[in-house]
Amino acid sequence: MSEDVRLVAWVRGHVQGVGFRWFTRAKALEIGGLSGFALNLADGRVQVVAEGSRAGCEGLLDWLQGSDTPGRVDGVTEIWDTPRGGYDGFAIR
Template structure:
């Protein structure tokens, strides 16, 4: 059983206007046990916040960095933290 963590990732590239947030939500639901959100930022990036088991968050991060995402990912910056809670499922904001 892995510990619960908080992943905050900022995804750079052509990631707005291509369904990126919706696919991220679908992937989080597919992995299961994750809560959080995906949000378009004014500078063109997408911010992804996910809380749950470390292996689930690592799986989501692996997907964010893969070639399976919609659009084009040029890079992902992430930080790891302790969960804060307060999310009801995984939302698109």
């Protein structure tokens, strides 16, 4: 039985204005079973919040840290937490 988790990740680099949030949402939907959002922050980072299975969230984190993303990722900082719920699918904010 897999536990549900909450991943909050802050992605640094050239990640705004390159479709990063759209591709993050597409990847979350491809993985399946994830809810949450991707949000541009004023300092140029993108915040990604995903809730779902640990394996699904780890898959999304692996993608965020990989070379397949649009733009250029210089680094990802993440924290793991207990799911809070309240998300309807995976949104771009």
